[in-house]
Amino acid sequence: MKPYIYITRKLPDALVKPLQEKYTVNMWKHDDIPVPKDVLREEAKKADALFTVLADSIDKSVLTAGENLKVVANLAVGFDNIDLTTASEKGIAICNTPDVLTDTTADLTFALLMATARRIVEAAEYVKAGKWQSWSPFLLAGHDLHHKTLGIVGMGKIGETVAKRGTGFDMNILYYNRTRKPEAEKQLGVSYTAFDELVEKSDFIICLTPLTPETKNLFTREVFQKMKPSAIFINASRGAVVDEQALYEALKAGEIAGAGLDVFQKEPITADHPLLQLPNVVALPHIGSSSTETRTAMIKLCMENICSILDGKEPKTLVNKDWRPLVNRS
Numbered sequence: 001m002k003p004y005i006y007i008t009r010k011l012p013d014a015l016v017k018p019l020q021e022k023y024t025v026n027m028w029k030h031d032d033i034p035v036p037k038d039v040l041r042e043e044a045k046k047a048d049a050l051f052t053v054l055a056d057s058i059d060k061s062v063l064t065a066g067e068n069l070k071v072v073a074n075l076a077v078g079f080d081n082i083d084l085t086t087a088s089e090k091g092i093a094i095c096n097t098p099d100v101l102t103d104t105t106a107d108l109t110f111a112l113l114m115a116t117a118r119r120i121v122e123a124a125e126y127v128k129a130g131k132w133q134s135w136s137p138f139l140l141a142g143h144d145l146h147h148k149t150l151g152i153v154g155m156g157k158i159g160e161t162v163a164k165r166g167t168g169f170d171m172n173i174l175y176y177n178r179t180r181k182p183e184a185e186k187q188l189g190v191s192y193t194a195f196d197e198l199v200e201k202s203d204f205i206i207c208l209t210p211l212t213p214e215t216k217n218l219f220t221r222e223v224f225q226k227m228k229p230s231a232i233f234i235n236a237s238r239g240a241v242v243d244e245q246a247l248y249e250a251l252k253a254g255e256i257a258g259a260g261l262d263v264f265q266k267e268p269i270t271a272d273h274p275l276l277q278l279p280n281v282v283a284l285p286h287i288g289s290s291s292t293e294t295r296t297a298m299i300k301l302c303m304e305n306i307c308s309i310l311d312g313k314e315p316k317t318l319v320n321k322d323w324r325p326l327v328n329r330s
Protein backbone atom coordinates (compact mmCIF):
# COMPACT_ATOMS: atom_id res chain seq x y z
CA MET A 1 0.00 0.00 0.00
CA LYS A 2 1.23 3.49 -0.85
CA PRO A 3 1.80 5.87 2.09
CA TYR A 4 -1.14 8.22 2.70
CA ILE A 5 -0.63 11.98 2.86
CA TYR A 6 -3.25 14.47 4.02
CA ILE A 7 -2.95 18.16 3.09
CA THR A 8 -5.02 20.57 5.22
CA ARG A 9 -5.54 23.29 2.59
CA LYS A 10 -6.32 23.09 -1.11
CA LEU A 11 -3.09 23.61 -3.03
CA PRO A 12 -2.65 24.15 -6.78
CA ASP A 13 -2.83 20.85 -8.68
CA ALA A 14 0.50 21.44 -10.43
CA LEU A 15 2.29 21.60 -7.08
CA VAL A 16 0.60 18.48 -5.68
CA LYS A 17 1.18 16.37 -8.80
CA PRO A 18 4.72 15.18 -7.98
CA LEU A 19 3.48 13.90 -4.62
CA GLN A 20 0.49 12.15 -6.22
CA GLU A 21 2.83 10.22 -8.48
CA LYS A 22 4.39 8.47 -5.46
CA TYR A 23 1.75 8.52 -2.75
CA THR A 24 -1.96 8.47 -2.08
CA VAL A 25 -2.77 12.13 -1.48
CA ASN A 26 -5.94 13.60 -0.08
CA MET A 27 -6.51 17.31 0.32
CA TRP A 28 -9.04 19.47 2.21
CA LYS A 29 -11.38 21.06 -0.35
CA HIS A 30 -10.87 24.74 0.59
CA ASP A 31 -7.83 26.97 0.47
CA ASP A 32 -9.30 29.57 2.81
CA ILE A 33 -11.52 27.62 5.22
CA PRO A 34 -9.72 25.62 7.89
CA VAL A 35 -10.21 21.89 8.03
CA PRO A 36 -12.52 21.05 10.98
CA LYS A 37 -10.71 19.40 13.88
CA ASP A 38 -12.76 16.19 13.71
CA VAL A 39 -11.92 15.80 10.01
CA LEU A 40 -8.25 16.45 10.76
CA ARG A 41 -8.26 13.82 13.51
CA GLU A 42 -9.95 11.26 11.23
CA GLU A 43 -7.36 11.95 8.52
CA ALA A 44 -4.49 11.82 11.02
CA LYS A 45 -5.73 8.38 12.06
CA LYS A 46 -4.90 7.00 8.59
CA ALA A 47 -2.07 9.31 7.56
CA ASP A 48 1.64 8.60 7.21
CA ALA A 49 2.24 12.31 6.68
CA LEU A 50 0.36 15.53 7.34
CA PHE A 51 0.94 18.75 5.41
CA THR A 52 -0.34 21.48 7.73
CA VAL A 53 -0.57 25.26 8.01
CA LEU A 54 -0.04 27.52 10.99
CA ALA A 55 -3.78 27.84 11.63
CA ASP A 56 -4.10 24.09 12.31
CA SER A 57 -3.66 23.12 15.93
CA ILE A 58 -1.53 19.98 15.81
CA ASP A 59 -2.06 18.94 19.40
CA LYS A 60 -1.87 15.60 21.20
CA SER A 61 -5.29 14.52 19.92
CA VAL A 62 -4.10 14.84 16.31
CA LEU A 63 -0.63 13.40 16.88
CA THR A 64 -1.94 10.35 18.72
CA ALA A 65 -5.01 9.76 16.53
CA GLY A 66 -3.34 6.97 14.57
CA GLU A 67 -0.32 4.72 14.59
CA ASN A 68 1.19 5.50 11.18
CA LEU A 69 1.95 9.21 11.38
CA LYS A 70 5.65 9.78 10.72
CA VAL A 71 5.92 13.42 9.70
CA VAL A 72 4.11 16.74 9.98
CA ALA A 73 5.35 19.34 7.51
CA ASN A 74 4.12 22.78 8.58
CA LEU A 75 3.91 25.54 5.97
CA ALA A 76 5.57 28.19 8.16
CA VAL A 77 8.82 28.89 9.91
CA GLY A 78 6.90 29.18 13.21
CA PHE A 79 5.75 25.96 14.86
CA ASP A 80 3.91 27.20 17.96
CA ASN A 81 0.78 25.43 16.66
CA ILE A 82 2.41 22.01 17.18
CA ASP A 83 2.93 19.93 20.34
CA LEU A 84 6.60 19.09 19.85
CA THR A 85 6.91 17.00 23.02
CA THR A 86 4.18 14.58 21.96
CA ALA A 87 5.57 14.51 18.42
CA SER A 88 9.03 13.44 19.63
CA GLU A 89 7.53 10.89 22.04
CA LYS A 90 5.55 9.39 19.15
CA GLY A 91 8.55 9.41 16.77
CA ILE A 92 6.91 11.99 14.51
CA ALA A 93 9.23 14.36 12.70
CA ILE A 94 8.13 18.00 12.65
CA CYS A 95 9.41 20.09 9.77
CA ASN A 96 9.08 23.81 9.03
CA THR A 97 10.05 26.20 6.23
CA PRO A 98 12.89 28.46 7.35
CA ASP A 99 15.31 30.27 5.01
CA VAL A 100 13.13 30.21 1.88
CA LEU A 101 10.88 32.88 3.42
CA THR A 102 13.47 35.09 5.10
CA ASP A 103 13.79 37.85 2.50
CA THR A 104 10.09 37.91 1.65
CA THR A 105 9.05 38.21 5.29
CA ALA A 106 11.68 40.88 5.91
CA ASP A 107 10.37 42.81 2.88
CA LEU A 108 6.81 42.69 4.20
CA THR A 109 7.92 43.70 7.68
CA PHE A 110 9.77 46.69 6.29
CA ALA A 111 6.84 47.57 4.03
CA LEU A 112 4.56 47.50 7.08
CA LEU A 113 6.98 49.74 8.93
CA MET A 114 7.03 52.22 6.07
CA ALA A 115 3.28 52.05 5.53
CA THR A 116 2.62 52.78 9.20
CA ALA A 117 5.26 55.47 9.59
CA ARG A 118 4.35 57.29 6.38
CA ARG A 119 0.58 56.69 6.69
CA ILE A 120 0.45 55.04 3.26
CA VAL A 121 -2.85 53.19 3.77
CA GLU A 122 -4.61 56.23 5.20
CA ALA A 123 -3.29 58.37 2.34
CA ALA A 124 -4.34 55.91 -0.36
CA GLU A 125 -7.84 55.67 1.15
CA TYR A 126 -8.00 59.47 1.35
CA VAL A 127 -7.36 59.81 -2.39
CA LYS A 128 -9.78 57.01 -3.33
CA ALA A 129 -12.50 58.56 -1.18
CA GLY A 130 -12.19 61.80 -3.18
CA LYS A 131 -11.09 63.77 -0.11
CA TRP A 132 -8.04 65.37 -1.73
CA GLN A 133 -8.98 69.02 -2.23
CA SER A 134 -5.62 70.76 -2.49
CA TRP A 135 -1.95 70.48 -1.64
CA SER A 136 -1.41 71.30 2.00
CA PRO A 137 1.88 71.70 3.94
CA PHE A 138 1.23 69.00 6.53
CA LEU A 139 -1.26 66.85 4.65
CA LEU A 140 -0.99 63.31 6.06
CA ALA A 141 2.47 64.07 7.41
CA GLY A 142 4.10 60.97 8.83
CA HIS A 143 7.34 60.02 10.55
CA ASP A 144 10.74 59.79 8.85
CA LEU A 145 12.49 56.45 8.98
CA HIS A 146 15.91 57.49 7.80
CA HIS A 147 18.50 58.27 10.49
CA LYS A 148 16.10 57.14 13.23
CA THR A 149 16.56 54.35 15.76
CA LEU A 150 15.15 50.96 14.90
CA GLY A 151 14.81 48.39 17.69
CA ILE A 152 14.45 44.76 16.65
CA VAL A 153 13.18 42.30 19.24
CA GLY A 154 14.05 38.80 18.04
CA MET A 155 17.24 38.72 15.98
CA GLY A 156 16.77 35.51 14.04
CA LYS A 157 17.36 35.32 10.30
CA ILE A 158 14.34 37.51 9.56
CA GLY A 159 15.45 40.03 12.18
CA GLU A 160 18.90 40.24 10.65
CA THR A 161 17.43 40.68 7.19
CA VAL A 162 15.15 43.48 8.41
CA ALA A 163 18.23 45.08 9.99
CA LYS A 164 19.95 44.87 6.61
CA ARG A 165 17.00 46.75 5.09
CA GLY A 166 17.33 49.33 7.89
CA THR A 167 21.00 49.98 7.11
CA GLY A 168 19.94 51.11 3.63
CA PHE A 169 17.87 53.79 5.35
CA ASP A 170 20.85 54.92 7.48
CA MET A 171 19.08 53.79 10.62
CA ASN A 172 20.72 53.32 14.00
CA ILE A 173 19.84 49.70 14.77
CA LEU A 174 19.44 48.16 18.22
CA TYR A 175 18.49 44.56 18.81
CA TYR A 176 17.44 42.37 21.68
CA ASN A 177 17.73 38.60 21.46
CA ARG A 178 18.07 35.62 23.79
CA THR A 179 21.62 35.19 22.55
CA ARG A 180 23.99 37.87 21.29
CA LYS A 181 24.85 37.91 17.59
CA PRO A 182 28.50 39.08 17.35
CA GLU A 183 28.60 38.30 13.62
CA ALA A 184 25.54 40.47 12.92
CA GLU A 185 26.98 43.22 15.11
CA LYS A 186 30.15 43.20 13.03
CA GLN A 187 28.51 42.90 9.62
CA LEU A 188 25.47 45.14 10.09
CA GLY A 189 26.68 47.51 12.78
CA VAL A 190 23.74 46.63 15.03
CA SER A 191 24.04 47.05 18.82
CA TYR A 192 22.89 44.52 21.38
CA THR A 193 20.66 46.34 23.87
CA ALA A 194 18.74 45.21 26.95
CA PHE A 195 15.00 44.87 26.27
CA ASP A 196 13.92 47.85 28.45
CA GLU A 197 16.60 50.11 27.03
CA LEU A 198 15.69 49.15 23.45
CA VAL A 199 12.05 49.90 24.13
CA GLU A 200 12.88 53.30 25.64
CA LYS A 201 15.37 54.41 22.98
CA SER A 202 13.81 53.19 19.72
CA ASP A 203 11.67 55.24 17.36
CA PHE A 204 10.43 52.04 15.75
CA ILE A 205 10.14 48.73 17.57
CA ILE A 206 9.77 45.64 15.44
CA CYS A 207 8.75 42.38 17.09
CA LEU A 208 10.05 39.29 15.31
CA THR A 209 10.49 36.91 18.20
CA PRO A 210 8.98 33.42 18.02
CA LEU A 211 6.04 32.66 20.32
CA THR A 212 7.28 30.65 23.32
CA PRO A 213 6.16 30.52 26.97
CA GLU A 214 8.83 33.22 27.64
CA THR A 215 7.65 35.61 24.91
CA LYS A 216 3.89 35.22 25.42
CA ASN A 217 2.46 38.66 26.32
CA LEU A 218 5.96 40.16 26.26
CA PHE A 219 4.53 43.52 25.18
CA THR A 220 2.42 44.66 28.11
CA ARG A 221 0.94 48.08 28.94
CA GLU A 222 3.99 48.77 31.07
CA VAL A 223 6.26 48.08 28.10
CA PHE A 224 4.22 50.35 25.82
CA GLN A 225 4.37 53.07 28.48
CA LYS A 226 8.17 52.91 28.38
CA MET A 227 8.19 53.64 24.64
CA LYS A 228 8.50 57.19 23.26
CA PRO A 229 5.11 58.85 22.58
CA SER A 230 6.29 59.09 18.95
CA ALA A 231 7.18 55.37 18.78
CA ILE A 232 5.68 53.04 16.21
CA PHE A 233 5.27 49.37 17.07
CA ILE A 234 5.35 46.66 14.40
CA ASN A 235 4.47 43.02 14.98
CA ALA A 236 5.25 40.45 12.29
CA SER A 237 5.83 37.41 14.53
CA ARG A 238 2.84 36.04 16.44
CA GLY A 239 -0.11 37.94 17.90
CA ALA A 240 0.13 36.30 21.32
CA VAL A 241 3.48 38.02 21.96
CA VAL A 242 1.44 41.18 22.50
CA ASP A 243 -1.24 41.99 25.06
CA GLU A 244 -3.68 43.39 22.48
CA GLN A 245 -5.86 45.16 25.03
CA ALA A 246 -2.74 46.90 26.39
CA LEU A 247 -1.71 47.92 22.86
CA TYR A 248 -5.18 49.30 22.19
CA GLU A 249 -5.13 51.31 25.42
CA ALA A 250 -1.60 52.61 24.76
CA LEU A 251 -2.61 53.78 21.28
CA LYS A 252 -5.85 55.31 22.51
CA ALA A 253 -4.04 57.17 25.31
CA GLY A 254 -1.40 58.47 22.89
CA GLU A 255 1.37 56.63 24.72
CA ILE A 256 2.69 55.49 21.34
CA ALA A 257 2.06 56.94 17.87
CA GLY A 258 1.02 53.94 15.81
CA ALA A 259 1.12 50.23 15.17
CA GLY A 260 1.56 48.02 12.13
CA LEU A 261 0.29 44.50 12.72
CA ASP A 262 0.51 41.47 10.46
CA VAL A 263 -0.50 39.07 13.23
CA PHE A 264 -3.16 38.90 15.93
CA GLN A 265 -3.93 36.89 19.03
CA LYS A 266 -6.90 35.20 17.42
CA GLU A 267 -6.83 35.04 13.64
CA PRO A 268 -8.69 35.95 11.55
CA ILE A 269 -9.87 39.14 13.22
CA THR A 270 -13.22 40.67 12.32
CA ALA A 271 -13.99 44.25 11.27
CA ASP A 272 -15.23 45.10 14.76
CA HIS A 273 -11.85 44.33 16.38
CA PRO A 274 -11.00 47.33 18.63
CA LEU A 275 -7.57 47.85 17.05
CA LEU A 276 -9.17 48.26 13.61
CA GLN A 277 -11.17 51.23 14.88
CA LEU A 278 -7.97 53.26 15.35
CA PRO A 279 -6.73 55.38 12.41
CA ASN A 280 -3.09 54.90 13.40
CA VAL A 281 -3.20 51.11 13.05
CA VAL A 282 -2.24 49.37 9.82
CA ALA A 283 -3.49 45.79 9.88
CA LEU A 284 -2.62 42.97 7.50
CA PRO A 285 -3.98 39.40 7.31
CA HIS A 286 -0.80 37.52 8.29
CA ILE A 287 0.89 37.73 4.89
CA GLY A 288 4.54 37.94 5.98
CA SER A 289 5.76 35.24 3.64
CA SER A 290 3.04 35.61 1.07
CA SER A 291 4.62 36.15 -2.31
CA THR A 292 3.87 33.65 -5.07
CA GLU A 293 7.54 32.70 -5.36
CA THR A 294 8.04 32.18 -1.65
CA ARG A 295 4.80 30.33 -0.94
CA THR A 296 5.65 28.03 -3.86
CA ALA A 297 9.13 27.43 -2.43
CA MET A 298 7.62 26.77 1.03
CA ILE A 299 5.16 24.22 -0.39
CA LYS A 300 7.96 22.47 -2.28
CA LEU A 301 10.10 22.35 0.87
CA CYS A 302 7.25 20.80 2.86
CA MET A 303 6.83 18.17 0.16
CA GLU A 304 10.56 17.47 0.04
CA ASN A 305 10.59 16.98 3.82
CA ILE A 306 7.64 14.58 3.62
CA CYS A 307 9.32 12.56 0.87
CA SER A 308 12.60 12.41 2.80
CA ILE A 309 10.95 11.04 5.93
CA LEU A 310 8.82 8.54 4.01
CA ASP A 311 11.94 7.41 2.13
CA GLY A 312 13.83 6.94 5.41
CA LYS A 313 16.12 9.93 4.85
CA GLU A 314 16.96 12.97 6.99
CA PRO A 315 14.59 15.87 6.29
CA LYS A 316 16.09 19.20 5.25
CA THR A 317 14.49 21.32 7.97
CA LEU A 318 13.69 19.32 11.08
CA VAL A 319 12.29 21.21 14.09
CA ASN A 320 12.31 18.56 16.85
CA LYS A 321 16.01 17.75 16.88
CA ASP A 322 15.43 14.98 19.45
CA TRP A 323 13.24 13.14 16.93
CA ARG A 324 14.04 9.48 16.32
CA PRO A 325 11.88 7.34 14.05
CA LEU A 326 10.01 4.57 15.87
CA VAL A 327 11.25 1.14 14.87
CA ASN A 328 8.85 -1.67 13.89
CA ARG A 329 6.35 0.64 12.26
CA SER A 330 4.64 0.07 8.92
Ligand code: DGY
Nearest residue numbers: 076077078287288289
Ligand atom coordinates in the same frame (compact mmCIF):
# COMPACT_ATOMS: atom_id res chain seq x y z
C1 DGY B 1 5.66 31.84 9.44
O1 DGY B 1 6.21 31.24 8.52
O2 DGY B 1 5.74 31.48 10.61
C2 DGY B 1 4.92 33.08 9.04
O3 DGY B 1 4.24 33.61 10.10
C3 DGY B 1 4.00 32.75 7.88
O4 DGY B 1 3.71 33.89 7.15
